[in-house]
Amino acid sequence: MDLAREVQQLRLEKAKLEAELQSFRESASSATVSESCSLRDPTFCPATWLSGGQHYLDREMINRYSRQLLVPAFGVQGQLNLLKSSILVVGAGGLGSSAALYLAAAGIGCLGIVDHDNVELNNLHRQIIHSESSIGNSKVNSAATACNALFCYRINSMLKVVKHEVQLTANNSVDLINQYDVIVDATDNVPTRYLISDTCVALGKPLVSGAALGMDGQLTVYNFNGGPCYRCLFPVPPPQGACQRCSDSGVLGVVPGIIGAFQALEAIKIASGVGDPLSKRMLILDGFSTSIRVVKLRNRNPDCSVCRDGSQITEREIQELNYESFTGSSLSDKSPKPLSVLPDSQRITAKEYFDYLKEGHPHLLLDVREAHQYAISALPCSLNVPLAKLEDRLPEIKAAAQESQIIVLCRRGNDSQLAVKYLRENGKTEAVDIIGGLESWARDVDPRFPIY
Amino acid sequence: MDAEFSQTEGTCGRVKVLFFARAREIAGVSETSLGIDGAESSKTIKDCIDLLTKQFPGLEEIMSCIVVALNQEYADQSSLVKSGDELALIPPISGG
Numbered sequence: 001m002d003l004a005r006e007v008q009q010l011r012l013e014k015a016k017l018e019a020e021l022q023s024f025r026e027s028a029s030s031a032t033v034s035e036s037c038s039l040r041d042p043t044f045c046p047a048t049w050l051s052g053g054q055h056y057l058d059r060e061m062i063n064r065y066s067r068q069l070l071v072p073a074f075g076v077q078g079q080l081n082l083l084k085s086s087i088l089v090v091g092a093g094g095l096g097s098s099a100a101l102y103l104a105a106a107g108i109g110c111l112g113i114v115d116h117d118n119v120e121l122n123n124l125h126r127q128i129i130h131s132e133s134s135i136g137n138s139k140v141n142s143a144a145t146a147c148n149a150l151f152c153y154r155i156n157s158m159l160k161v162v163k164h165e166v167q168l169t170a171n172n173s174v175d176l177i178n179q180y181d182v183i184v185d186a187t188d189n190v191p192t193r194y195l196i197s198d199t200c201v202a203l204g205k206p207l208v209s210g211a212a213l214g215m216d217g218q219l220t221v222y223n224f225n226g227g228p229c230y231r232c233l234f235p236v237p238p239p240q241g242a243c244q245r246c247s248d249s250g251v252l253g254v255v256p257g258i259i260g261a262f263q264a265l266e267a268i269k270i271a272s273g274v275g276d277p278l279s280k281r282m283l284i285l286d287g288f289s290t291s292i293r294v295v296k297l298r299n300r301n302p303d304c305s306v307c308r309d310g311s312q313i314t315e316r317e318i319q320e321l322n323y324e325s326f327t328g329s330s331l332s333d334k335s336p337k338p339l340s341v342l343p344d345s346q347r348i349t350a351k352e353y354f355d356y357l358k359e360g361h362p363h364l365l366l367d368v369r370e371a372h373q374y375a376i377s378a379l380p381c382s383l384n385v386p387l388a389k390l391e392d393r394l395p396e397i398k399a400a401a402q403e404s405q406i407i408v409l410c411r412r413g414n415d416s417q418l419a420v421k422y423l424r425e426n427g428k429t430e431a432v433d434i435i436g437g438l439e440s441w442a443r444d445v446d447p448r449f450p451i452y
Numbered sequence: 453m454d455a456e457f458s459q460t461e462g463t464c465g466r467v468k469v470l471f472f473a474r475a476r477e478i479a480g481v482s483e484t485s486l487g488i489d490g491a492e493s494s495k496t497i498k499d500c501i502d503l504l505t506k507q508f509p510g511l512e513e514i515m516s517c518i519v520v521a522l523n524q525e526y527a528d529q530s531s532l533v534k535s536g537d538e539l540a541l542i543p544p545i546s547g548g
Contacts, residue, residue: 095548188548213547216473233526234544238517244474246547256548282519284472284542289482295519295540298526 017155056080061158065107078272079107083158085271086110088180090168090196092139093117094246094256095186095210095263097129102264103184104147108271110160111147112180115139116167117332122452126253140165167331168192170323173199174315182267185209186260188246190237191323191331197222197230201307202315206270206277210263212256214249215287219262220278220297223307224270227279232301237327255287338436341417346424348432350440353407364401366408368419373411377450379441387415390422398428406431413437464489465535467500475518475541478510488533497522498529500539514543 057079065079085108089100092115104111119134119142134142140163151157164176177183177199185196185207200207206224223229269275284293306313324331356363365382367374374384383400385393406428410416416433423431442449467486471479486503488495497520505511520527521540
């Protein structure tokens with residue numbers, strides 16, 4: 001309660017100081033060189049200094065942004081344009097971390113951040129805007145705190161950070177995106193990419209789209225200056241499984257950082273009106289060999305179902321679309337829905353497997369994950385044969401199992417079902433799998449088992 | 453590892469093929485070289501893709517959503533290729 005009162009008190013003081021500052025500013029700008037300008041006060045300077053009142057960078061702004069004011073192509077006008085701009089970063093993950101921090105630091109006027117997730121430990125290797133102290137808290141709050149920290153000694157921050165702690169959906173995308181000048185797609189899934197692109201077409205907003213996976217990155221500016229939209233390039237969504245998730249395929253932390261920084265660059269260029277944005281081109285980063293290619297893209301597809309002239313998608317049509325069923329995947333990069341291939345009679349729980357172990361039940365534990373996943377953590381005495389190698393190595397598996405039962409295990413209990421099906425079709429009719437895989441084992445039997 | 457698959461020694465017309473992201477994972481190599489000589493004098497990107505999916509059957513699953521660039525420019529499947537051209541297969545990636 002005391003804390004609440006203190007916060008209230010500080011708010012009142014802040015409002016008072018802001019009002020004072022505003023009146024100082026007003027009196028300062030009305031005079032050529034205001035008497036009330038106190039150069040002894042380091043936090044305050046009159047709004048107009050130079051260029052016959054043409055620009056409105058105060059002393060601190062000039063100092064803060066001096067190194068980019070010195071870039072001839074950018075200069076004062078670029079900075080002033082930027083200060084007036086509002087940019088929405090959708091996703092406060094690996095791409096959003098570096099994009100949002102650079103945008104906040106560069107001096108945009110308003111930064112919106114959309115995310116509905118909480119910070120997890122396995123985010124921190126790439127989502128550098130968050131820290132250990134934010135684990136379990138909302139990403140939007142954590143990201144906003146980091147961006148505001150760049151201005152923590154300012155009485156009146158030059159940056160307005162707007163937190164949107166929601167999942168972007170067909171119902172809210174128009175309202176959210178409409179509030180901003182430039183949109184940065186820093187999301188991690190296919191349906192949201194289509195949703196953002198469609199909404200940007202409907203509202204005529206430039207879209208800076210980035211993506212990263214493994215050691216690969218991609219970057220394009222869509223729906224800008226007659227360039228294509230996402231659907232012009234990818235009218236057909238990738239089949240399930242063809243567009244992988246970071247949580248399955250992994251991502252080297254710095255790769256989204258690089259692409260996110262590129263996204264900030266493109267957004268800054270569009271917002272400031274400086275340079276040649278990456279429209280009608282796609283940058284492809286191959287982090288493995290450190291090569292960057294820029295591929296010239298097609299113009300807008302005259303037959304595009306979304307952006308073709310005269311019949312662009314409408315706000316109402318977006319709300320009526322089901323992006324998840326269109327793409328066959330979920331609006332978040334969470335674990336895939338569990339497969340249901342086997343009947344219950346061909347499956348056991350992690351606890352039941354633990355009982356087998358205690359009873360000394362003879363069996364072969366077959367772990368069908370890829371070898372690099374098996375190397376992360378595995379149960380003792382298991383044989384690793386990746387699902388894709390099952391057919392080739394069947395004789396080896398049969399020799400190892402002899403007459404005993406084969407119990408199949410994987411990370412989440414999906415591949416293990418496919419493996420059991422195959423084994424049963426090929427003579428090992430007793431084979432069963434462990435429901436929920438190693439994740440269940442860690443949850444229900446051995447909490448010390450490292451999961452990833 | 454590229455050498456196993458590439459057949460760059462030939463004297464006939466060849467196209468260099470670059471695989472990106474998932475396409476590279478499926479092919480198991482980052483590039484290969486495709487012989488384009490045959491009965492017909494002209495070959496299209498579609499012909500090249502047919503040859504590639506024969507060599508790397510897994511590519512089939514992503515072909516519907518792939519961007520193909522010919523000499524670093526977006527190209528339709530009906531575009532003609534000639535010896536010395538570079539073809540890039542670019543599937544979308546969506547992680548972030």
